[in-house]
Amino acid sequence: MTASDSYQHTADDFKNNQEVRWCPGCGNHAILNAVRKALAQLDIPREKFVFVSGIGCSSRFPYYMNTYGFHGIHGRAAAIASGICIANPGLSVWQITGDGDALAIGGNHFIHVIRRNIDMNILLFNNQIYGMTKGQYSPTSGKGLVTRTSPFGTIEEPFSVGELVMGGRGSFFARATDYNISLSTEIYVEAARHRGCSVVEVLQNCVIFNDGIHDLMTGREVRDERTIILRHGEAMIFGREKDRGLMLDGFKLKVVKIGENGISAGDILVHDAKEPDPAIHYLLAGMRYPDHPLALGVIRSVDGKTYEDELEEQITDIRRDAEIKSVDDLLNSEPVWEAGH
Amino acid sequence: MAKSVKVVSKEKAVILFSGDSGDGIQLAGTLFADTAAHYGNDLITFPDFPAEIRAPQGTVGGVSGFQIHFGKTGIDSPGDYADVLVAMNPAAIKANADRVKPTATIIYDSDNFTARNIEKASYTGDPFAGEKLGNCNVVAAPVSSMVKEALKESGMDSRTALRTKNMFVLGMVFRLFDRKLDFTENFFDTKFADRPEIAEANKTVLRAGYNYAGTVEALSPVISIPPASLPPGRYRNINGNTATAWGFLAAAEKAGLEIFAGSYPITPATGILEEFAARRDLGVKTFQAEDEIAGICAALGAAFAGSLAVTSTSGPGLALKSEAIGLAVMAELPVVIVNVQRGGPSTGLPTKTEQADLMQALYGRNGESPVVVLAAGSPSGCFHFAYEAARIALEHMTPVILLTDGYLANGSEPWRIPEMKDLPPIRPPFAGKGEMPFMPYGRNSSTLARYWAIPGTGGFEHHVGGLEKTPAGIVSYLPENHELMVRQRADKIAAVREKVADLKVCGRDSGDLLIVGWGGSGGYIVSAVKELQSEGFSVSYANFNYINPLPGNTREVFGRFRKIAVAELNLGQFASWLRSQCSGFRYEQINKVQGLPFRAGEIREKCIEILKSV
Numbered sequence: 001m002t003a004s005d006s007y008q009h010t011a012d013d014f015k016n017n018q019e020v021r022w023c024p025g026c027g028n029h030a031i032l033n034a035v036r037k038a039l040a041q042l043d044i045p046r047e048k049f050v051f052v053s054g055i056g057c058s059s060r061f062p063y064y065m066n067t068y069g070f071h072g073i074h075g076r077a078a079a080i081a082s083g084i085c086i087a088n089p090g091l092s093v094w095q096i097t098g099d100g101d102a103l104a105i106g107g108n109h110f111i112h113v114i115r116r117n118i119d120m121n122i123l124l125f126n127n128q129i130y131g132m133t134k135g136q137y138s139p140t141s142g143k144g145l146v147t148r149t150s151p152f153g154t155i156e157e158p159f160s161v162g163e164l165v166m167g168g169r170g171s172f173f174a175r176a177t178d179y180n181i182s183l184s185t186e187i188y189v190e191a192a193r194h195r196g197c198s199v200v201e202v203l204q205n206c207v208i209f210n211d212g213i214h215d216l217m218t219g220r221e222v223r224d225e226r227t228i229i230l231r232h233g234e235a236m237i238f239g240r241e242k243d244r245g246l247m248l249d250g251f252k253l254k255v256v257k258i259g260e261n262g263i264s265a266g267d268i269l270v271h272d273a274k275e276p277d278p279a280i281h282y283l284l285a286g287m288r289y290p291d292h293p294l295a296l297g298v299i300r301s302v303d304g305k306t307y308e309d310e311l312e313e314q315i316t317d318i319r320r321d322a323e324i325k326s327v328d329d330l331l332n333s334e335p336v337w338e339a340g341h
Numbered sequence: 342m343a344k345s346v347k348v349v350s351k352e353k354a355v356i357l358f359s360g361d362s363g364d365g366i367q368l369a370g371t372l373f374a375d376t377a378a379h380y381g382n383d384l385i386t387f388p389d390f391p392a393e394i395r396a397p398q399g400t401v402g403g404v405s406g407f408q409i410h411f412g413k414t415g416i417d418s419p420g421d422y423a424d425v426l427v428a429m430n431p432a433a434i435k436a437n438a439d440r441v442k443p444t445a446t447i448i449y450d451s452d453n454f455t456a457r458n459i460e461k462a463s464y465t466g467d468p469f470a471g472e473k474l475g476n477c478n479v480v481a482a483p484v485s486s487m488v489k490e491a492l493k494e495s496g497m498d499s500r501t502a503l504r505t506k507n508m509f510v511l512g513m514v515f516r517l518f519d520r521k522l523d524f525t526e527n528f529f530d531t532k533f534a535d536r537p538e539i540a541e542a543n544k545t546v547l548r549a550g551y552n553y554a555g556t557v558e559a560l561s562p563v564i565s566i567p568p569a570s571l572p573p574g575r576y577r578n579i580n581g582n583t584a585t586a587w588g589f590l591a592a593a594e595k596a597g598l599e600i601f602a603g604s605y606p607i608t609p610a611t612g613i614l615e616e617f618a619a620r621r622d623l624g625v626k627t628f629q630a631e632d633e634i635a636g637i638c639a640a641l642g643a644a645f646a647g648s649l650a651v652t653s654t655s656g657p658g659l660a661l662k663s664e665a666i667g668l669a670v671m672a673e674l675p676v677v678i679v680n681v682q683r684g685g686p687s688t689g690l691p692t693k694t695e696q697a698d699l700m701q702a703l704y705g706r707n708g709e710s711p712v713v714v715l716a717a718g719s720p721s722g723c724f725h726f727a728y729e730a731a732r733i734a735l736e737h738m739t740p741v742i743l744l745t746d747g748y749l750a751n752g753s754e755p756w757r758i759p760e761m762k763d764l765p766p767i768r769p770p771f772a773g774k775g776e777m778p779f780m781p782y783g784r785n786s787s788t789l790a791r792y793w794a795i796p797g798t799g800g801f802e803h804h805v806g807g808l809e810k811t812p813a814g815i816v817s818y819l820p821e822n823h824e825l826m827v828r829q830r831a832d833k834i835a836a837v838r839e840k841v842a843d844l845k846v847c848g849r850d851s852g853d854l855l856i857v858g859w860g861g862s863g864g865y866i867v868s869a870v871k872e873l874q875s876e877g878f879s880v881s882y883a884n885f886n887y888i889n890p891l892p893g894n895t896r897e898v899f900g901r902f903r904k905i906a907v908a909e910l911n912l913g914q915f916a917s918w919l920r921s922q923c924s925g926f927r928y929e930q931i932n933k934v935q936g937l938p939f940r941a942g943e944i945r946e947k948c949i950e951i952l953k954s955v
Contacts, residue, residue, distance in 0.1 A: 018815070047799040052642070055807075063804055063816065068796040070645055071806025072638065073668050079603075079635035083642025083650070084796070086626055087601050091646070091796055109638075112631040315621050322622035327594045330587065330623065331758045332575065335524075339381050339755075340573030 007043050011036040014046070016066040022057060027178030027204040031125065032064055034181045035094075038188035039067075042092070050093045052081040054101040056132050058125040058204075061096040075106030078113040081120050082307075089308040092192060093120040100130050103139040103159050114168035117196045119306040121188070124161055124199060125178075127206040128213050135209035147209075161201040162285025162299065166278045172198035173285060174298040177218050178205060183229065183296065190298050196306050217294040226289045230297040232273040235265060238293050245269070246292075253283050255292060273301040346555075347562035348519060353412020354566060355420035356514060358507075359437050360429025360450075362396045362405040365507030369427075370407025371753075372511060376524045377411040378578040378755045381568025384411035385720075385864060386580075387419035387938070388751040392608065392691040399461040404436040413567050415871070418864035419752065421940040425517065427510045429453060429484075431462035438472035446478040446560070448513055450506065452485035480559045484509050484550075491549040495542055505546040512550025519563045522547055574757040581720040581749035582612030584756070585653070585679060588727025590623055593649040595728075596735055596767035601643035603628040603636040604653045608691045609747040610681035613653040633661035637678065641665060644674040645805065647795035649731055653679040656698050657688065659742075660705065667706040669740035670830060672805040673782070673791050675769070677730045682746040684936040693936025694747035696860060697911035702742045703889060703918065709827045711834040713737070714888040716744040716860030721756035723749060726886060728764060735769040737837055738790040744888070746910075748938050749861040769793055772801050779803060781814035782826070789833035837890055844892040848874055848881030851901035854952055856931075856944070858908050859885040859915050866908055868941035873948055880948060885915070891922055899926050906931055906951050908944055 014036040022028045039049060049067035053059035055074035062069030072080045081095045102110045102124050113120070129147065130136040136149040140161070144153040165173040172194045176184040184202070191198035203214045212219070217226045228238035228246070236246040237258070245268030247256050256263050275281070281300040288294060324330045358370045367388055374386045387408040396403030410420035422442045428434050428449040441447065447469075454468070464471055469479055488509050492502040508525075515522060526544050533540035554560045579587075593600035602617040602625065604610070618627045626648070630636035637652040644650035654662060659680045669676050682698045684690025702714045713733050717726040723745055730743040770785055772794035781803040782791050794801035803814050809826060811817045846855070848870060858866045863884040870882040883898060885891070899905055906929035907916040916928045931947045933939055 045799065047802060048797055050646075050796045062806075066802060068802050069804035069806070070642070070672070071804060071808060072641075073664050073807055076634060076638040076665065079630065079638035080642040080645075082628065082635070083601065083603060083639030083644075084646045085642075086628060086639070087599065087643035087646035087648040087650075088795075088797060108631050109635055112635070311626060315624055315626075318621040319624065324620075324622045326761070327587070327591045327623065328761050330590065330620070331577075331761075335375065335379060336575050336577045336758065337379050337381070338574070339568070339571045339576050 007045050009040045009046060011040045014039050014066050016064065018063050020064050021060065023208055025207040026057070027127070027206070028058060028061070028125065030178045030181055031123070031184065031202055031204065032061065034184035035123070035188055037181070037185045038192065041185070041189050042192050044092050048091050050084055050091050051096060052077045052084065052093060053096045054106060056098040056101045056130070058096050058098040059101060075101055075104070076109060077101070078106060078109035078122070082113055082116070082118050085118050085120050086308055086311065089119065089312065095120055095122045097122060097124050099124065099126045099128060099138045099140040103161070103164070107139070111164065111168045114165055114170040114197050114199065116307040117171050117304060119195055119197065119308055121191045121198045122200065123188070123202055125202050125204040126161060127204045127210055128158070129206050129210035131206045131209050160286060161199070163282060165199045166282040166285060166300070169278070170199060170300065171196040171302045171304055172298070173281065173300045174198070174200045175203065175296050176200055177203045177214070177296065187298060190301065194301050196304060217289045226293055227296050228293040230271045230273070230284065230295050230299055232271055232298065232301065235268040235270050237265065237268055253287065253292060273298050274303070276302050348565050349562045350565045350567065351412075352414060352566070353410065353416060354424040354518070354564065355408060355410045355422065356425045356427070357406060357408045357423035357437060357440060358427045358510070359404055359406040359433035360427075361398055361432070362391055362393065362403050363398070364405065364429045365504065366405045366407050366429070369507040369511040370409060372525045372528060373514060374409050374411070374753060375578055376515070376520055377409065378576070379524050380520065381571070382411040382566060383414070383416040383569035383571060384409055384754060385416055385419050386753045387748065390692055399430055399432055399458045401432045401435045401462060404432050406437065411566065413569050416569070417867040417871070418941060419938070421942050425514065427514065429506065429510070431459045431464060431468045434468045434472060435462040435464065438474060441474070441477065443476050444478065446480065446517070447474065448480045448482055448510060450484035450510070451481040452483050478559055480557060482513065482553070482557070487549060487553060488546055491546050492542055495538070495545070497542060502542070505543050508543050508547040509550035512547040513554040513560070516551045516554035517560050517563055519565050522551060571755065572757060576755045576757055578753050579721050579724070579756045580612070580751060580753040581717065581723040581745050582610070582681070582751070583616050584721050584723035585717070585727045585743070585745060586613050586616035586620075588724040589649065589651050589677070589731055590620060590625070591724070591761060591764060592728045592731030592767060594761065595764055596649060596731070596769060598647065598649040599624060599626060600651065601626045601628065601640060601648040602651045602653065603630050603639035603643065605630050605633045605636045605658065607633070607655045607658045609683055609750045610653045610655045610658070610679065612750060613679060613681070633658040634665060637662040637665040637676070640676050641669055641672070641674055644676045645672070645796065647793070649735065650676045651679065652676065653681070655681045655683050656685045656701070659698060659701055663705050666712065666740050667708065667710050668807050670706070670710045670712060671807050673738045673830070674740070674805070675734035675738055675793070676740045677727070677734050677743055678740060679727070679743045679745065681750045682744060690936040692747065694861070694938060695910050695934065695936060696746060696862065697914065697934065698744065699888070699911065699914040699918065702744055709831065711831050711889070713739055713741040713834060713837050713890070714744065715741060716886055716888055717749055718860060718863045718884050718886055720749050720752045720754050724756070732765065732767045733837055733840060735767055736790065737788050737833060738770065738793060739833060744860055746861045771795070772798070780812050781805060782810060782812040784829065787836070789829060789836050835890055838893055841887040841890055841892050843894045844883050844885065844898050846881050846883050846898060849879065850881070852879035852881055853902070854878070854880045854904045854906060854948060855899065855902035856880065856882045856906050856908055856948060857885065857919070858882070859888060862909055862939055865939040865941050866944055869944035869948065872941065872945055878948070878952060880952070888918070895923050899923065904929060904951060906948065908939065910934060910938070
């Protein structure tokens, strides 16, 4: 290993000699490829990347990146990454997590890192199952899913990642799929360029314990009709024939057919990811088949101050006029007195 | 003060202010202590208050106390019994009747000794008759009515006016001890610079109390306590929590590092986080986390990123941090965990002191998970041991648990201010060119510490984490590698002994009995031992601040005494630790678990018992 003297990386620069130990066919392999490609597109020296994770299959990810990495404990990666970001705001920090790690044991940290808008990128691999412990239901498992710990079907309602992010007043939310490497790469680059807490939900397939769980919407045969790719400034149009779109109907979104009932392409909503009011983003993040297409792409990306910006500004402001400039100054600040003379 | 006033001189005295938790007792006590310290007395304070912010009024459970032991010499503890008790209500008499000397002066607010308040304190008749306080010098002062009278021209409503009652009794006590009011008056002028009417009201009432005391025959003669002959230097009064925070600030400056404090508020440790948060002027980065776990995990992240990382908590919080401390052991990152011990288990006695988290600190993790454990011995000593904890963490790349306790955290004493240039250097083992190619778990040959490579440094990209790894940083489940790494981590902690100061004996180097204490129980033991020595007993004393590893001369010191007794505020945790680490001796035990510090008298009696037993 030598110090990277150029920021011009290729995806291969982020490979190391560690043996990748995910199951053959696991969606994580494709995600790893897309992340390496995304990093190569960023103008950041390799030593400034830090990958942080908790526990679970996804959390082995840092070991497979030729960057700094911290494999933490279950659920706590967001907190570890927060400390890294605050201590050293010049780094590009990525949290790799899963639906159990981020939303069950780590749920508290997840909502608070979003609320604080700490400048990190959270890739949440959502396969709606606990893989590493061999197939128990997770906080995103659909109600009724039969697993080892729900042999008669779960009786719990699942979390929706996007709705949690909006609830935490998150500044960035995107949804990607494991298989679509070019779209994922584009999304990861946007997540990295967003200053603030970027959450990307990656629909990931667990080939062993929950194979095909996303196929209803993202299966090869149906994905064009049942998903929509959102891009800022573009009309919300989808379908193999690009003949359907989204419009507002009162406070709800509805799917319309272009050319029917006098609806033209100009009537279709144009995606504004930069809109601070999260109302439409909330609706978009919550869309599901059969009523709506599932939204992919960057749903929300709103500029604002990060926690690190606020902290650095406060420290700079206070230091400017501070009387105490060193520990000696502090120790000798009033009230003090001389004795023993 | 008029020349005709009679003055007697005394070496030292104990004052106990007490009243409802909303009566401003802590402020009155603090102002007296600061005044005494400023005057040059040696002193130690002991604030003792309920967990409730405003406990049910007038009840014994709601009594807040502030004890000050001040004088010319021999101030090792807050004192066993009070010379002066200030009682704002009958409950304060009930709570403290057994904490006063038989001839103590008791000043009480007679306006507050109504039938209803007397009943609330569970008395059926005259509180003083019921408590065998017959030989005390009891001063009934109509405090509430005199405060209203003093402020009647201020236009304040009586409820607001009565909030200055604490200043009336403080004025009385200042008069009794022949003290000037200027320190307190300056305090109010500064604190209420924006609200001069509040400052004025407090000062008016303070002076009213002072003048009133001059008219009370029972408060004559006034008592003069000369300043202490402290070593020359500049002093300030400091409590344990502030000293702890400042010790870390000093360590960060010395090491040339930023400081990161990740904590969650918890009594009685919150003062440390508050002190850090106030120090943006020194660039302190505080992170008030969403929970105890996030506090330490963020600190670990900051340690990975190159900061001096601290997390502060109390017993239940230490329990929550256990898994992350294990991660710090495995990742070999420098982090200091401060545990301000309080009464446990569980929520226990949040505002009371105890030393019962020792086993938790030493053993409370899964796997073979050794950490360095230090314990501060006095409020100002917290500065030194915070500095030491940081120095050891940084130079040995290990988590260090620093134990203080509620008594140290809130108690204060005068402290001779050190100079930064006199503090020892701190040299973290940063990874350098010599460590290329970089081995994340390669070790320094003498300390066995791994090298610290900070993200952002090209060529040192590596991974740390909770899974077992080879010295090259590769995940490994090989049996031989695991045993190698477990032993290296244990040897690394053992190697810290090189930095551990020798155990010092207070008193003769050998004799009949060595009293052993650790951490914050020291002061009371010193008082007891001095008394025993003056009575001719062959008793010495040693206080441990380095718990793991123990000082290298421990066995040799113990061998010079016929008997050893371990005094601690738990059921024998340090005695157990000594039995396992320094076997071959018989350890007698002196234990107390009441949420209160020892009294010197309790230790003295128990020592005589041990000396007399065969």
